[in-house]
Amino acid sequence: MTLRLFIPRDxxxxxxxxxxxxxxxxxxxxxxxxxxxxxxxxxxxxLWLEPMIEVATPAGRVAYGPVEPGDAEGLLAAVRxxxxxxxxxxxxxxxxxxxxxxKRQTRLTFARCGIVDPRSAADYRAHGGGKGLERxxxxxxxxxxxxxxxxxxxxxxxxxxxxxxxxRTVAQTPPQQKYIVCNADEGDSGTFADRMIMEGDPFVLxxxxxxxxxxxxxxxxxxxxxxxxxxxxAAMEAAIAAARADGLIGPQVGGSTYAFDxxxxxxxxxxxxxxxTSLLDSLEGKRGQVRAKPPLPAxxxxxxxxxxxxxxxxxxxxxxxxxxxxxxxxxxxxxxSRGTMPIQLAGAAKYGGLYETAFGITLGELVDDVGGxxxxxxxxxxxxxxxxxxxxxxxxxxxTPFDYEAFAARDGLIGHGGIVVFDDTVDMAKQARFxxxxxxxxxxxxxxxCRIGSPRGVETIDRIIHDENRAANIAVLEDLCNTMKFxxxxxxxxxxxxxxxxxxxxxxxxxxxxxxxxxxE
Amino acid sequence: MHQDRYNPNQAxxxxxxxxxxxxxxxxxxxALLPMLHALQAEFGYIDQAAEPLIADALNITxxxxxxxxxxxxxxxxxxxxxxVLKLCRAEACQAAGGDPxxxxxxxxxxxxxxxxxADGSVTLEPVYCLGLCATAPSAMLDGRVVxxxxxxxxxxxxxxxxx
Numbered sequence: 001m002t003l004r005l006f007i008p009r010d011x012x013x014x015x016x017x018x019x020x021x022x023x024x025x026x027x028x029x030x031x032x033x034x035x036x037x038x039x040x041x042x043x044x045x046x047l048w049l050e051p052m053i054e055v056a057t058p059a060g061r062v063a064y065g066p067v068e069p070g071d072a073e074g075l076l077a078a079v080r081x082x083x084x085x086x087x088x089x090x091x092x093x094x095x096x097x098x099x100x101x102x103k104r105q106t107r108l109t110f111a112r113c114g115i116v117d118p119r120s121a122a123d124y125r126a127h128g129g130g131k132g133l134e135r136x137x138x139x140x141x142x143x144x145x146x147x148x149x150x151x152x153x154x155x156x157x158x159x160x161x162x163x164x165x166x167x168r169t170v171a172q173t174p175p176q177q178k179y180i181v182c183n184a185d186e187g188d189s190g191t192f193a194d195r196m197i198m199e200g201d202p203f204v205l206x207x208x209x210x211x212x213x214x215x216x217x218x219x220x221x222x223x224x225x226x227x228x229x230x231x232x233x234a235a236m237e238a239a240i241a242a243a244r245a246d247g248l249i250g251p252q253v254g255g256s257t258y259a260f261d262x263x264x265x266x267x268x269x270x271x272x273x274x275x276x277t278s279l280l281d282s283l284e285g286k287r288g289q290v291r292a293k294p295p296l297p298a299x300x301x302x303x304x305x306x307x308x309x310x311x312x313x314x315x316x317x318x319x320x321x322x323x324x325x326x327x328x329x330x331x332x333x334x335x336x337s338r339g340t341m342p343i344q345l346a347g348a349a350k351y352g353g354l355y356e357t358a359f360g361i362t363l364g365e366l367v368d369d370v371g372g373x374x375x376x377x378x379x380x381x382x383x384x385x386x387x388x389x390x391x392x393x394x395x396x397x398x399x400t401p402f403d404y405e406a407f408a409a410r411d412g413l414i415g416h417g418g419i420v421v422f423d424d425t426v427d428m429a430k431q432a433r434f435x436x437x438x439x440x441x442x443x444x445x446x447x448x449x450c451r452i453g454s455p456r457g458v459e460t461i462d463r464i465i466h467d468e469n470r471a472a473n474i475a476v477l478e479d480l481c482n483t484m485k486f487x488x489x490x491x492x493x494x495x496x497x498x499x500x501x502x503x504x505x506x507x508x509x510x511x512x513x514x515x516x517x518x519x520x521e
Numbered sequence: 522m523h524q525d526r527y528n529p530n531q532a533x534x535x536x537x538x539x540x541x542x543x544x545x546x547x548x549x550x551x552a553l554l555p556m557l558h559a560l561q562a563e564f565g566y567i568d569q570a571a572e573p574l575i576a577d578a579l580n581i582t583x584x585x586x587x588x589x590x591x592x593x594x595x596x597x598x599x600x601x602x603x604x605v606l607k608l609c610r611a612e613a614c615q616a617a618g619g620d621p622x623x624x625x626x627x628x629x630x631x632x633x634x635x636x637x638x639a640d641g642s643v644t645l646e647p648v649y650c651l652g653l654c655a656t657a658p659s660a661m662l663d664g665r666v667v668x669x670x671x672x673x674x675x676x677x678x679x680x681x682x683x684x
Binding site for chain 1: 550555557594614651656668
């Protein structure tokens with residue numbers, strides 16, 4: 001009997017040896033004369049267990065991890081039932097679906113990630129893929145937009161703008177060439193959900209974009225992927241070719257009269273291109289500089305045409321919303337944050353990975369219970385939520401629920417859902433300096449507060465660190481942050497004050513000052 | 522082509538090959554970035570002599586082409602070393618101990634971040650996030666991703682890069 005094994009081809013798994021493990025298992029199988037079928041999947045998102053391989057059994061898939069190439073011989077022997085092999089006890093995690101870290105999640109967007117073969121449209125359909133598109137074709141454009149609107153889905157890229165409103169605005173423009181653009185320029189440190197979807201379940205993104213195309217009357221879509229993601233680029237290109245052959249996209253989408261086709265475009269190492277208008281300029285072949293809004297991309301987007309531009313996770317959430325209906329999705333979450341959020345635990349988190357759950361879970365539950373504190377064994381001192389433009393939160397704010405409004409109320413943002421955990425060796429003044437430095441490296445240069453403000457910010461923080469006129473320079477820094485926040489054209493300059501000010505407010509001792517800011521409140 | 526932008530057999534600059542690559546892409550919507558990626562894959566960098574050829578093909582000014590080439594961090598203005606080692610310097614990798622590793626790399630190679638070794642063996646570059654933030658610190662050597670870097674693993678990577 002052929003043994004079926006699942007080994008991730010996700011870049012994170014590959015970075016810790018998944019390819020070598022796959023090769024070693026193939027070789028071990030040949031030596032042991034065992035017939036094996038190795039399916040290269042995406043990652044289940046339990047990244048601390050990578051390389052995590054799964055074995056098909058009658059009871060379900062059984063997980064082993066972290067596996068090293070040297071474990072291959074023993075692991076094969078163990079799964080064939082050769083007694084109480086040490087690997088069975090040491091590496092076996094039991095049935096994958098029963099691993100508590102996975103079982104506690106609500107996987108809607110990531111339902112198939114790590115399970116299916118990301119190169120196979122047939123496998124996608126065998127696991128329920130394509131149903132959203134079928135229902136979209138049956139419902140028609142207006143009802144699809146209503147579903148997306150009613151689901152409460154908000155842009156998962158970070159801004160949290162209601163996706164349905166973007167779609168409706170584009171749908172209401174007169175018929176002409178319109179575009180669907182996917183923002184896969186996932187540049188925020190601590191985030192990798194877009195990458196995991198593209199590498200693990202690329203067809204769900206393709207299906208979501210095809211549904212958007214039908215809904216607003218667009219026939220062409222672009223997926224703009226950052227160049228730092230070569231594995232995602234390869235996965236999307238392979239999946240697009242497979243989707244064309246399958247009929248998921250092409251001249252007759254799902255056998256209908258709608259046409260929709262997709263193309264991957266690769267960025268060139270500019271963080272600011274994650275800002276939607278910069279991304280559009282970059283796609284047009286220009287410098288990735290921010291555009292002033294209005295006009296909105298929905299009216300004047302790519303090449304001046306009406307354009308829906310959404311994040312990977314927003315599009316990838318659409319098929320299940322259209323398939324199961326708006327109410328199904330809306331029932332998850334809290335307040336105005338509906339549905340689920342794929343949260344990414346990173347940095348020093350002991351159990352780092354992809355944790356999809358309904359909005360409303362607290363930051364403390366995520367960091368301490370799910371993340372398990374740090375792998376360094378030292379206490380968690382700060383977490384940065386929402387990427388390089390997100391605020392640093394101290395333990396005192398760990399009761400904040402994961403919700404757009406709740407984070408905003410505490411001068412933070414959930415952004416794209418990344419949480420970077422820092423232990424107590426972190427120097428918060430250094431982190432604040434880095435935020436300004438990163439902004440100055442990545443500024444597109446179009447607006448002055450960002451272009452000039454960020455290098456001045458670095459210099460000012462340096463003076464504070466070196467104890468030159470500390471009180472006066474802290475006042476300068478606060479003033480500068482205020483100017484950047486309200487005077488910048490986009491979130492790069494506008495949000496860089498979040499990490500800077502949160503570090504200064506919550507960790508004044510690292511700036512050599514008495515905690516005067518907290519005292520003043 | 523994208524997944525392996527480092528090519529040990531990169532051709533020396535040749536305007537005729539460049540012209541052929543430019544023509545391949547000229548008809549596409551928003552052709553400039555794909556065109557520049559193709560040229561860099563071919564030659565390892567964007568030769569200044571390519572700029573007027575591109576400008577001509579796309580009917581834009583040479584200044585516009587130059588503006589784009591210099592805007593993006595990816596496009597090189599001269600060839601890189603035989604190997605390119607990118608170390609992630611973003612927050613998640615900082616939280617996982619990336620700073621001392623960057624210092625280790627600079628010290629062992631005797632070069633600063635963003636420069637190439639005098640013998641042309643390796644170019645050391647910062648990268649701001651490879652999306653491997655839960656298996657940090659991470660690096661990319663000639664397009665190959667490496668996670669859970671520690672002193673020892675980095676040392677092995679550096680040895681490989683110095684070949």
